[in-house]
Amino acid sequence: MTYSLSRRELLQSVSSGFGYLAFAGLSSAAAAADAGVPASTNPLLPKPPHFPATAKRVIFLCMTGAPSHVDTFDYKPQLAKDHGKQGRYGGQLLKSQWEFRQRGESGLWISDLFPEVARHADDLCLIRSMNCDQPVHPGAQIQMHTGTAQFVRPSLGAWTLYGLGTENDSLPGFVSISPPAGSAQLIGSAFLPAIYGGTGIGRASRIGGAGGQRGSVGDTIPDIRNTRLSTNQQRTQLDLIQALNRDKLDRAGHAPGIEGAIESFELAFRMQDAMPDAMDISGETAETLAMYGADRGDTAAFGKQCLMARRLAESGVRFIEVTKGGWDHHQNLSTDLPQRCGEIDQPIAGLLADLKQRDLLKDTLVIWGGEFGRTPAAQNGDGRDHNNKGYTTWMAGGGVKPGFSYGETDEHGYAAVTDPCHIHDWHATILHLMGLDHTRLTYRYAGRDFRLTDVHGNVMKKIIA
Template sequence: INPPPNFGGAVNYGSAFLPAHFQGTRINDAGELAHLKAGTSGDLQRKQLDLIQSMNRDLAGTPGAPDQVDGVIESYELAFRMQGKVPQLLDISKEPQKVKDAYGIKPGPAGAFARQCLMARRLSEAGVRFVEICQPGWDHHNNLHKGLINNCAAVDQPTSALLADLENRGLLEDTLVIFGSEFGRQPTTQGVDGRDHNITGYPMALAGAGIKKGVTYGATDEYGIKAVEGRMHTNDLHATLLALMGLDHEKLTYRYAGRDFRLTDVAGKVVKEIMA
């Protein structure tokens, strides 16, 4: 579930070195999936889709056909199946008012993250295996004071409500929640009212399936600039997340560009200290 497409675009949910059909499906914070609504009857649409898919498969079978063709075939079939299920699944209007109040649902951009969190719960409850929600506007090179107040107000209540809702419904015990970003911020100011990027020491928060409760792992120096205790590289984080899902990162490979690739490349250590 993503904000407007100018926020990173498909890189936020792309398939990287995996085939295109592993890419995620983007939904906006209003619960709308682009071009999902059928313009014809189901039978006619199925005939049209079968014709298009036969042409796609012919193309996929030709020498030098791009890998994306397989992804297009899969996405067309997925969209056809989703037409009857997704609109009702993403419709939060029928949720009890006390639930909407707990998440802080409100109209307009100010309620975007809250709507995403509630839809994430509904998707998880329906069996969707991976859900990503995003909140832009944290790149505070200036206007830091007001920006932090606004952003924290937008995410604090919905995040708390999502975790409580998952726990109350018995979903948190097998749902892993990851709260993080691409990098942190410097503890020193940038200009009058801003902070620059920091890649050497910043936190990630994990909750739910397989994670110890109330545990802090690692620490930065006294200034909050560099990680000095329990340092966890991104590869270590990925290895640990895969282990929590029952997967051995060293065996999970895909041949791409002439060699076997894996998410952790040639590194990665499972950090068992944070596991329950």
């Protein structure tokens, strides 16, 4: 299902991003200097990485609700053999209803639920030993995005933008398309300079299992330009406001809030032209639209979002998140899971193919995954419960080993047993691929240095090409 957004609705949907910009008071040069980041009049200017990066940008395909790993990317033949037996924590073991097959030259085992993505098996790096600390959706979503579920902390996208800046000074460096529910915290900057927070486009995506994608971006992205004033009139108006801001700044001597407002107003002014152009897919060829499944049926909504993600990546946006809800399958697994997979299979395959043919996949890190997985045992007859002890995510491009499987869960898929990858390790590895040492990417706040991984995290060196 798709939605069309009016100009007012779009402005409201990006208001969180504008709000982050407008309250970018913490983004003063002094704060940046305290954090060891080079000071600049524009905090979004590109910054050198700690070491040569293999990934310049990230596209994170966030599946809220937690897809079942044992039905998609974690092949468990023993689960099929033990179907109907008592599970480890109660309930009867439930085999996958879909066949797994070895795909590509690499022979990765991938379910029939993803026939199109499976064609790109030799580009995928499956991480089959993920685990996190939170067994409930809100806490796990927060930990996946910020590294902790206990406190308000900056998001992964905000840390990336803080560490590297952006390559387009007329666009936000961090964009979330149909942001996840609770996005104020999930894509926010917390105590980091607020200009590093994500700009949300579209309404929040649902977590629940039925009903598909509630937060779809519509068929077109309406023009967000101010049609009541000409560009010259807006510039004159903004110059007056900026003159007042600078006068106050001169009198105050040091006022981070005013400095941040001056920066943010200028970026918002430039965004009026750049943002609609970057997200406008109307000029794409029929072949490209078909590649993403953006021209038809159930794949149209997510296909358009993936195509927008590619356009934003091409335009220099550092971190793009695309959210797809509806994976919380406590019941109706046999009907709802194929529907969800069918809605994203062609669009993701199209994204990978498009990035590859444009020579972008080599330095674009594509990430797919949810906040945790599902139990091998049945729930409600035709469903699976939450499982945070072992599940699967995957990466492609950006310097990861292609056609590679990392880690394992036990024979039924309950818990990670070989090369376990905690969410802190996942974050450390993503930052590493971006050329950032997670132990050095710090920000001083409330008397101590903070980082995304806190005092944890190890880079998964085995997955790096």
